[in-house]
Structure formats: C-alpha cells, structure tokens
Amino acid sequence: MPTTASPTRAELVRRAGELIPVLRKHADWAEDNRRLHEETIEALAAAGIFRMRVPARYGGYESDTATLVDVAAQLARADGSTAWTASVYWIPGWMVTLFPDEVQDEVFGTPDVRVCGTLSPSAIAVPAEGGVVVNGKWGFISGGLHSQWQVIIAVLAADGGEPYPVMAVVPMSDLLIVDDWHTSGLRGSGSVSTVAKDLFVPAHRVLPLPAVLSGQTPPNASSDSPIYRNPLLPVASASSVGTVLGLAHSALAAFHKRLPDRKITYTGYDKQIEAPLTHHQVAEATMKVDQADFHAHRLAALVDGKGEDGSPWSLLERAQARADMGAVCRLAKEAVDVLASASGGSSIYRDVPIQRIARDVNAVNLHALMHPDTNFELYGRVLCGLPPNTLYI
Numbered sequence: 001m002p003t004t005a006s007p008t009r010a011e012l013v014r015r016a017g018e019l020i021p022v023l024r025k026h027a028d029w030a031e032d033n034r035r036l037h038e039e040t041i042e043a044l045a046a047a048g049i050f051r052m053r054v055p056a057r058y059g060g061y062e063s064d065t066a067t068l069v070d071v072a073a074q075l076a077r078a079d080g081s082t083a084w085t086a087s088v089y090w091i092p093g094w095m096v097t098l099f100p101d102e103v104q105d106e107v108f109g110t111p112d113v114r115v116c117g118t119l120s121p122s123a124i125a126v127p128a129e130g131g132v133v134v135n136g137k138w139g140f141i142s143g144g145l146h147s148q149w150q151v152i153i154a155v156l157a158a159d160g161g162e163p164y165p166v167m168a169v170v171p172m173s174d175l176l177i178v179d180d181w182h183t184s185g186l187r188g189s190g191s192v193s194t195v196a197k198d199l200f201v202p203a204h205r206v207l208p209l210p211a212v213l214s215g216q217t218p219p220n221a222s223s224d225s226p227i228y229r230n231p232l233l234p235v236a237s238a239s240s241v242g243t244v245l246g247l248a249h250s251a252l253a254a255f256h257k258r259l260p261d262r263k264i265t266y267t268g269y270d271k272q273i274e275a276p277l278t279h280h281q282v283a284e285a286t287m288k289v290d291q292a293d294f295h296a297h298r299l300a301a302l303v304d305g306k307g308e309d310g311s312p313w314s315l316l317e318r319a320q321a322r323a324d325m326g327a328v329c330r331l332a333k334e335a336v337d338v339l340a341s342a343s344g345g346s347s348i349y350r351d352v353p354i355q356r357i358a359r360d361v362n363a364v365n366l367h368a369l370m371h372p373d374t375n376f377e378l379y380g381r382v383l384c385g386l387p388p389n390t391l392y393i
Contacts, residue, residue, distance in 0.1 A: 058104070080186060085188075093114075116149075122139070183363065228307075
C-alpha cells in the first residue's frame, strides 16, 4: 500500500490559507447553486484537505484533531460552507476506518475519496442472505453531491430480536439524491437528502452502532493508530468546531475592515470607530472568540491526548467533549451576533460578508448534535451524577 510523509500542522494551515482567494471567488456561486463549485473541490483536493483523515497506508495524512480545528478555521475565514463540508468529510471518512480492512480497501482505493454521512437512524434494515436490505431516507447530507460513498444509519429489525441501529457504508451510486437543500444558512454545503430503495448492503459493510459508539469494533489495520482509537462522538465533536471558530474570526475581520469608513446614522458619530458603544461591542465579541478558541483547542487536546496514551474514556470526559463543542458554538454565535448588530442596516446587502457569516453560524448552532443547550444539558446530567439520556456520547 502507498504511504506518504504527512505534512505538518503548519504546512496544512498554510495550504488552507492559500485557498482563501479561490474559496471567496466562488462563495456567491455556491450560495446561488446550493453546492460547492467544482473548482473549490479541486482546490481542496490539490491541497490535501481530503486526505487529512485517511490512513497513511492509503496515502493519507492521519492528521490529529488540533490540525483539523486549525485548518477548518482557516477555510471558514473564506467561506463557511466550504469549511463545514470539508469537516463533514473528515468525520464519515474516519468512521470508515472502523470497518474491516476489505471495506477500507474499497473506499480508500479512490484517491481523494469523499465520504458523506449522518448519525440519524432514519431508515429500516432487514436481514438478507449475506447482508441486509435497507429502505429509508436521510437528510442534511452535507457534500453529498461530490461524494463517492455515504455512511448510513438504519434500524435493523432482526427476526425475533430487539431492533437496534446499524452503521453501513454504501456507494453514492446506489442511492437516490433528492435536491431539497433550500435553506438560509450553509447554503453552499449542498446538504441534500438521500434515499435507499431495496438497497442490499453486504455484511462486511455493516457494523452495530451501539458497538461503534462504545468503541467495541473488531480490530483492523487502522486500530493501533492514535488517530483511530478514540470514541466516535468525541472525534466528531473535535472535528466540527473549527468551522464555527473560523466563522467568528471571519466576522471580526469583516467588521474591522468596514469600521474605519462607517458612521452611525442618526447620531452625532461621524465615525463609528470613535463610539464608546462600538468599543464595548468589539471588546465583548473578541473576548467571546478568545473563549471559543480555548474550548475548541481544549477539546482537540483531550481527543489527541487520549488517542496518544490509549487510556479509556470516562463518562465525564465524553460529556465534556460534547460540552466543549456546544460552548464553541454558543460563544461563536454570540460574538457574531454582537458584530452583526453593530454593523448597521447596510450590512444586510449581499456583498457585505457579515450577513452570510451570521446565517452560517446560526445554522451550525441549530444542528442537533452541536446545539449548545442539548450539549450543556447532557454535561449537567453527568456532572449531577445522572446517567446520560442518549447513546450519542
């Protein structure tokens, strides 16, 4: 199998920064067409963004989660939809490494492969000779239009047994794509729906989801790597927050760029930059971004540290990972809201970046797994000595 020397974190962040002009160039097109531009996909591939979670034996980089945070944050300075889609690809791509080696050979045999997916069990699977047959529909499949594979979740209704969710990997060519992504935020992510109709999935491409969530999958050639021996939910949490952090930094940069030329209409301030209220708003937003940065990197350090030392995860650590993700989302949104409110009526025009940043960060905050209230409640339950009320931990 091919291997390659993995670029350093600094190198990958530098590459992401060099993509900013092309990502900004196509951001409006992506909004209009509700998908990423082909040139954006090509640029991400050329920079190695799609290889960051691919095992080294397939030419991947096996980048740690701190690198994911910093690279996604850099991409989000240009376009939230691009950063979000790249982040989503990293998660199902990582999930493929939980499957047997023959599945990894199938998926990672495609250079710069893109795997989309979901954790929602919105389909039904029934046993069949040599595998299962799946019927159902999944929504919010970010990047589905540019993917070769999808990780799906279905409830397996086994004869005489208690139904339970399973995770499977299927080619996109076996699914129907429903172009229903008409939204206010992350419009360029192309988060379409997909449908399976009497889809046969061979047994080697199916895993029980409870075992996946508890970290009890069979060993394979990826199992010994620090990158692949953490639980799914902490990994997914750490893989997601860079986009939100980058959107907040982008909002600060966009606000400061307009600030010297703005006044506050219907007041005595001919220069907004001289208004004490503006000073308070900038300071408040900056502090919130700093706090979001702390939680994002604390989460990444926890995941990377546990992967390196191989120590078991406590329930509290798992809950904290979800809470840190929620904190990044809440603080970033609060910072963007302050800056958007301070940007005046002219900021609603399409060519002013803050309006898209605000819509994108709001969309992320509404994501079921990233919603701050959901994550804080979960963390609070565990802190109070109660069991979690979800498998997704």
